[in-house]
């Protein structure tokens with residue numbers, strides 16, 4: 001029988017990654033992918049979820065849909081991060097059991113692991129071994145309950161419900177909202193605005209935290225490979241190797257290079273750093289797929305920046321712009337700024353960077 005693979009969150013970052021690569025994994029003869037968004041079914045509504053299962057009758061599910069965002073959304077919207085995710089996840093897991101789904105892959109995140117780790121790297125088994133970082137505890141506990149729920153059905157009913165925990169994901173179709181997005185899409189957007197307004201490019205926090213960034217299409221490939229395995233481990237971290245970890249500052253510099261931004265970079269330490277590091281082990285995923293080649297960060301950023309600039313005025317999720325922004329639709333952001341190498345420009349750049357540095361705050365009450 002033809003598999004009907006339901007992808008919840010099909011309009012999101014990872015959903016689009018799966019759309020881009022799914023043709024590698026199925027011929028139209030043996031499976032069909034169905035991508036849904038909140039406009040099709042609101043997964044926080046039990047009625048909608050019931051209707052969805054009745055209409056789609058999925059045989060496999062990749063559950064990506066979530067209320068998700070970067071550090072500042074996690075800090076500022078805790079009720080939504082907890083309630084929406086708990087309800088959506090409950091509805092999907094229960095529905096998957098009731099409708100006899102053959103395999104469910106549910107998405108957690110490595111940012112939901114414990115804050116204090118006895119020794120790095122973090123492994124799959126450590127998920128519940130201590131509280132998460134305070135900044136994202138609401139999101140973290142909702143995601144942890146998703147793992148408990150899948151495990152309960154696996155152990156009690158033999159359901160093939162498994163979890164994946166990706167690290168910080170980026171790519172085309174990301175959420176580039178400056179306040180709500182994750183760090184890379186927020187910084188790409190801010191770099192564009194800084195370049196356009198000839199203003200400093202502001203990285204929040206100290207720039208010292210470390211992250212393992214993974215390209216959305218790599219996550220998509222790995223999830224679809226797991227979906228095809230005869231036997232899938234109950235929990236797999238999806239991550240680049242530890243050696244690929246970079247600091248936020250390094251990532252910011254790569255973005256300025258990718259966007260040909262040549263003005264000053266400012267670190268605003270009045271903003272929170274969140275968790276300093278969450279270095280995870282990629283050994284389980286590497287053992288499963290030793291041939292897998294991760295997309296290098298520079299290449300993934302190049303593709304993401306290209307997509308963002310191409311779609312700034314149509315598809316890109318850019319959120320509400322800060323009031324002082326004067327986005328100019330006609331300017332070619334790929335071109336270097338005029339007079340960028342003249343002595344006068346260098347003088348102004350230096351002056352700007354000194355002024356910007358002088359403005360950096362360091363206060364104990366972090367935003």
Ligand code: NAP
Nearest residue numbers: 009010011012013014037038042043064065066107109169
């Ligand atoms: P995303 O780009 O923000 O997309 C979220 C998706 O969820 C959208 O398709 C959205 O549909 C859907 N959705 C939200 N609320 C819904 C509702 N009430 N009913 C139905 N659908 C709803 O998210 P993503 O970055 O692709 O994340 C995918 C998964 O990976 C999530 O489970 C997330 O927790 C996890 N994750 C993400 C990251 C990361 O860095 N992005 C890292 C680790 C783990 P609409 O388009 O209609 O709103």
Ligand code: GDP
Nearest residue numbers: 070071111182183186203204205209272273274
């Ligand atoms: P996390 O990896 O789950 O902690 O979430 P993010 O993707 O939001 O990354 C947060 C880290 O990036 C923190 O150390 C922030 O201080 C830093 N950061 C620097 N600038 C920004 C920004 O403009 N937006 C976000 N979300 N984080 C930023």
